[in-house]
Structures are given as C-alpha cells and as structure tokens.
Amino acid sequence: MKKYALLLLLPGLLTACQSEQITIGKAVNETFYVKQAGSSLRVQVRGNALSDKIILTVHGGPGGSSYYLSHLDAMQQLVEPNYAVAYLDQPMAGASQGNRIGYTIDDMADSIGKAIAVLKQRYGRDKKIILYSESWGGLIATAFLTKGDNQTSVAGWINSDGPHDFNLMDREIIRMAIRIGQEQIALGRNVARWQEIVQYCQTNDPSGNYRVSRKLNELLGDAEYLIDEVIPVEFNTISVFRSEANANNAPLTALVLNLAANRQNSVERQAYGKSFEREVTKIRVPLLLLWGKYDFIAPPAVADSLLAAVSSTIKRKVLLERSGHNGFLQEPDLYWTNWLAFVSTL
Amino acid sequence: MIRAHFVLLCLSVCPLPGLAQQRSPFDSFPGAEIRLSYVGSVVYPGAKIGLAVPVKLRLLLKRNGQNIRKDRHLALNVGFYRHPDFHDNVYLTAEWQRRRTTAGGWFTEFSPGLGYSRTFLDGTTYQVADNGAVSIQKAAGYNYALLTIGGGVGYDFSVKTARPVLTFFRASLLTLLPYNSFVYVRPTIELGLAYRVGGLSVFKPRIKTIQK
Numbered sequence: 001m002k003k004y005a006l007l008l009l010l011p012g013l014l015t016a017c018q019s020e021q022i023t024i025g026k027a028v029n030e031t032f033y034v035k036q037a038g039s040s041l042r043v044q045v046r047g048n049a050l051s052d053k054i055i056l057t058v059h060g061g062p063g064g065s066s067y068y069l070s071h072l073d074a075m076q077q078l079v080e081p082n083y084a085v086a087y088l089d090q091p092m093a094g095a096s097q098g099n100r101i102g103y104t105i106d107d108m109a110d111s112i113g114k115a116i117a118v119l120k121q122r123y124g125r126d127k128k129i130i131l132y133s134e135s136w137g138g139l140i141a142t143a144f145l146t147k148g149d150n151q152t153s154v155a156g157w158i159n160s161d162g163p164h165d166f167n168l169m170d171r172e173i174i175r176m177a178i179r180i181g182q183e184q185i186a187l188g189r190n191v192a193r194w195q196e197i198v199q200y201c202q203t204n205d206p207s208g209n210y211r212v213s214r215k216l217n218e219l220l221g222d223a224e225y226l227i228d229e230v231i232p233v234e235f236n237t238i239s240v241f242r243s244e245a246n247a248n249n250a251p252l253t254a255l256v257l258n259l260a261a262n263r264q265n266s267v268e269r270q271a272y273g274k275s276f277e278r279e280v281t282k283i284r285v286p287l288l289l290l291w292g293k294y295d296f297i298a299p300p301a302v303a304d305s306l307l308a309a310v311s312s313t314i315k316r317k318v319l320l321e322r323s324g325h326n327g328f329l330q331e332p333d334l335y336w337t338n339w340l341a342f343v344s345t346l
Numbered sequence: 347m348i349r350a351h352f353v354l355l356c357l358s359v360c361p362l363p364g365l366a367q368q369r370s371p372f373d374s375f376p377g378a379e380i381r382l383s384y385v386g387s388v389v390y391p392g393a394k395i396g397l398a399v400p401v402k403l404r405l406l407l408k409r410n411g412q413n414i415r416k417d418r419h420l421a422l423n424v425g426f427y428r429h430p431d432f433h434d435n436v437y438l439t440a441e442w443q444r445r446r447t448t449a450g451g452w453f454t455e456f457s458p459g460l461g462y463s464r465t466f467l468d469g470t471t472y473q474v475a476d477n478g479a480v481s482i483q484k485a486a487g488y489n490y491a492l493l494t495i496g497g498g499v500g501y502d503f504s505v506k507t508a509r510p511v512l513t514f515f516r517a518s519l520l521t522l523l524p525y526n527s528f529v530y531v532r533p534t535i536e537l538g539l540a541y542r543v544g545g546l547s548v549f550k551p552r553i554k555t556i557q558k
Contacts, residue, residue: 019470020470020482021470031431031469032469032470032471032472033467033471033486034471034472034473035471035473035474035483035486039526040467040471040486040488042469044431092526092527092528095432096526097432097433097465097488097525097526098488098526099488099489099490100524100527101524102527103526113474114474117474117478117480118472118480121472121480249429249430249431249432250431251429251432251530253531253532253533254432254530257525257526257528257529257531258526258528260528261526261527264527264528265527265528
C-alpha cells in the first residue's frame with residue numbers, strides 16, 4: 001500500500017503551487033497565470049502593491065515578452081518602488097503557455113481585459129490600472145481600448161512608440177524616410193544608404209502589399225542610427241532575454257521560440273487588416289505619448305494622428321528629440337520624468 | 347533548489363536493493379535494464395525512471411580483438427522536471443535506443459523517441475468568465491505530444507565484471523507540440539544508473555555476428 005501512497009500524493013504535489021498566494025507589500029514579486037483563448041498568460045507582479053495604482057505592461061513584438069521592460073533599470077529603480085507593475089506576457093509570447101493553434105490580435109487585446117479583472121480580484125477593486133504599451137503593444141492597447149466599454153477599467157494610458165494603425169504607420173514611414181533621407185543626402189551624410197532608402201520609398205507602395213511593409217521595416221529598422229543627433233544604444237533582444245529568463249525563471253527557449261511562433265502565424269500581417277484611425281476617437285482615457293523624433297519604425301506623425309483623434313481631455317505628447325524607437329534608453333531622464341509625472345496625476 | 351538536486355542525485359546513484367546480480371557477458375544477449383536517472387533541465391531538477399528491453403544485438407568480432415557490440419533497445423520511460431514559476435512537466439516516452447559498446451565496456455548511445463507530456467503550471471491560474479467573474483482553475487496545465495532526441499556516453503560494468511550495472515550521461519532535447527501554435531524545445535541532461543535484470547527480456551533474441 002505504501003508504494004501507492006506516493007502515486008496518490010503525486011497529483012497533489014504537482015498542483016500544490018497552484019494554490020492562491022497573494023502578497024500585499026512594498027516589494028512584492030509573484031507570478032500567476034490568466035487563461036485566455038486556450039492559452040495561459042504569465043503575469044509577474046513586482047513592486048509596491050500598497051500603491052493605489054498598478055501599471056500593466058503591454059509589450060512589443062509581436063512575440064516579444066514583458067522581460068525587456070522588467071529588465072530596465074528605470075522600471076526597477078524608479079517605477080517599482082512607487083507602484084505595482086504587472087508584467088503581462090501576451091498569448092504566444094514570453095513564458096505564456098498553451099497548446100492552441102492560431103491566435104488573433106483580438107485574442108491578444110482581450111488578454112488585457114482578463115488580466116485587469118484578475119489584478120482587481122487579487123489586489124483590490126479600487127486599484128487604478130494604467131496601461132503602459134510599447135511599440136507593438138500600442139496596437140494591442142488600441143484594440144483593447146476601442147472595444148466595448150473596456151476603457152472604463154483603465155485610469156490612464158502611456159503609449160511609447162506604439163503605432164495604433166499599421167496602414168497609417170507605413171504611409172508615414174514612406175513620407176518620413178523620403179523627407180529625412182533627402183535632407184541627409186543634401187547634408188552629404190550616409191548618401192549611398194539614404195539614396196537606396198529614398199529610391200525604394202519613392203517607387204513602392206505598401207498599401208495592401210505586405211512584402212513592401214516587411215522591406216520597409218528591414219530597410220528602416222536601424223535607420224535612426226544614420227542620424228547624427230540620435231543617441232546610440234545597445235539593445236540586444238536575445239541578450240536581454242537570456243539575462244531576464246534567468247532572473248525570472250522564464251525559459252529562454254520559450255521566449256525565443258515564441259518570437260518564431262508569431263512569425264509562423266503571421267500575427268503582424270493581421271495588423272494590416274485592422275483599421276483604428278477612426279476607432280480611436282472613442283478613446284477618452286488620459287493619454288501620454290512618448291515618442292522618438294527619429295523613430296522610423298513608428299514615425300512621430302503616427303503619434304500626432306493619435307493625439308489629434310482621441311477624445312481624451314487629458315492628452316499629451318512628449319517628443320524625444322534625440323531618440324528613435326528606444327526612447328526609454330536613449331533619453332531616459334526626459335522619458336521617465338514625464339512618465340512618472342503623468343502617472344502621479346492619475 | 348540545491349537540496350532537491352542533491353536528493354535526486356542520491357536517488358540516481360544509490361543501488362536498488364533486491365535486484366538479482368546477473369553477469370551479462372559481452373557476447374551474449376543482454377537482459378532488460380531498469381534505468382533511473384537524475385534529469386537536469388538546464389538548471390532545473392527532475393528525474394526519470396525507465397525500462398529498456400533489448401531487441402536486437404549485433405557483434406562485430408575484429409581480428410585485433412577490439413570487438414564492438416551494437417544493441418538496439420526499446421525503452422519506456424516516465425520522467426518529470428520542475429521549473430519554478432513556469433511548469434512541472436510529467437512525461438511518458440517510448441524510445442528506440444541504439445547503443446555501441448566497446449570491448450572495454452564504454453558505450454555511446456543515440457535514442458529518438460515519441461511520447462506524451464502533461465504540464466502543470468507553477469502558479470495560480472485564473473479564468474475569467476464572460477460576466478467578469480474570476481475563478482481559480484485547478485490542476486491547470488496542458489497536454490502535448492512529445493518528441494525526444496538524445497545521445498550520451500556510459501560504462502557497462504558487466505563487460506568486465508560480474509556487476510550487471512551501467513552508468514550513463516546523456517543530453518536530450520524534449521520537444522512539446524503544438525505549443526503556442528509552434529513548438530517548445532527544452533534541453534535536458536541526465537546522469538543515471540541502469541540495472542540489468544535477465545528475466546524481463548520479452549523479445550526473442552536476434553544475434554548477428556560479423557567477422558571483420
């Protein structure tokens with residue numbers, strides 16, 4: 001009989017860590033999962049859970065993970081001591097798990113709503129939830145905020161270099177690349193490279209042509225570093241993944257393979273089937289836009305369009321004059337000062 | 347974590363009592379093996395127990411006396427590893443093991459396999475109903491198909507002594523699928539012992555001898 005006792009105990013041992021444990025303190029660090037669309041999304045809550053605000057991250061990608069945000073010194077040293085931060089891994093990203101095949105942008109957007117419901121259940125219904133989206137996360141946050149009455153569960157939105165509409169984004173990439181490219185050619189800077197970029201942008205139309213969209217991203221992804229004014233930063237995704245996977249018990253192979261899963265499932269391509277240019281007029285939540293002047297991935301004109309369209313009474317754009325797509329690293333003082341000031345007003 | 351590693355390592359190297367000691371000469375059909383190993387999934391601990399049944403044996407008898415034995419085993423294994431904050435994984439595998447043993451007792455092996463995996467998420471898992479009600483899902487986790495491929499080295503004590511014991515080290519890749527619309531690959535290492543038990547051989551021996 002004794003030999004069967006271990007077998008009987010095994011399921012209990014394996015599920016023992018699934019019992020609910022909630023810590024309310026100044027320096028919490030706990031991980032739980034939220035079911036969404038056949039996936040279980042990992043949420044790591046770190047920081048000051050005594051605060052009345054929870055920052056919910058909506059990471060970039062598609063298929064990135066929340067760990068490049070939790071990796072930032074500013075998040076650890078400036079944000080977490082003051083607020084609780086919920087680092088959410090979207091479906092098919094980070095350490096989220098599941099055996100479903102095929103996820104949509106709507107699945108990703110709905111994950112925000114489910115995460116908010118669970119955060120309020122765990123930490124208190126009176127907690128104010130502030131979305132902090134970055135890059136690809138801008139589209140996911142837009143999809144969430146423009147759906148039904150979702151925005152009533154959110155106290156504010158910080159969007160950092162996050163395009164809300166990919167078709168608009170591509171049009172603005174073309175305009176920006178031609179304008180700045182011609183300026184740079186006139187100044188005699190990186191002439192051959194800019195001529196290649198300008199020529200491609202003048203002769204190709206990304207409308208309904210995903211191949212051109214990919215090529216634009218390929219040509220212009222690092223174009224910010226052709227501009228002398230832009231502060232160069234080292235941001236190696238795999239290196240960050242490795243360091244944060246170890247620090248947060250997230251498997252590196254899952255982080256890397258989830259990036260591939262998004263490409264495999266053409267998630268980014270789905271974004272071109274969404275049109276949020278008009279939809280964003282529904283948005284009423286306080287909004288802060290933090291944008292790099294030389295962001296060729298999500299040009300600042302996209303931010304201008306979003307700022308003009310939303311119905312929020314509190315809305316502001318901070319243009320980072322010496323930044324591209326990674327303003328949080330390129331001009332951290334300006335970026336985080338405005339970030340913290342905005343959150344403190346909510 | 348260190349304690350868990352230590353306990354599993356001790357388990358993997360302690361002899362199992364009650365198993366018959368049986369000599370298995372180099373040139374005879376080997377008995378079935380009960381294999382017990384510590385599994386390290388990179389830095390996360392686990393264990394595996396299995397039964398490997400010999401299916402085929404080929405002897406290469408060389409003039410210089412450096413004879414080679416090539417065994418084929420069918421192995422059934424149950425394993426698990428624990429990755430805090432991620433998941434615990436319990437898995438069953440069937441492997442086709444190809445082993446090459448030298449006259450000195452050293453062997454190398456390669457083994458592809460198929461299996462089934464059940465994960466248990468290491469964290470409270472919540473589900474949110476359409477009306478916004480939040481509840482906890484018990485025993486949350488997923489079923490996956492499993493592919494494995496591994497290889498390693500070891501020493502077969504029975505070749506030179508009367509002890510029906512083998513020790514081995516191997517590295518494997520576990521592939522779970524479908525995982526988030528794609529696959530999940532996990533490297534593991536194993537350190538283990540195998541005990542040869544003659545009475546468990548279920549296949550009729552097929553021994554082929556080749557003179558070289």
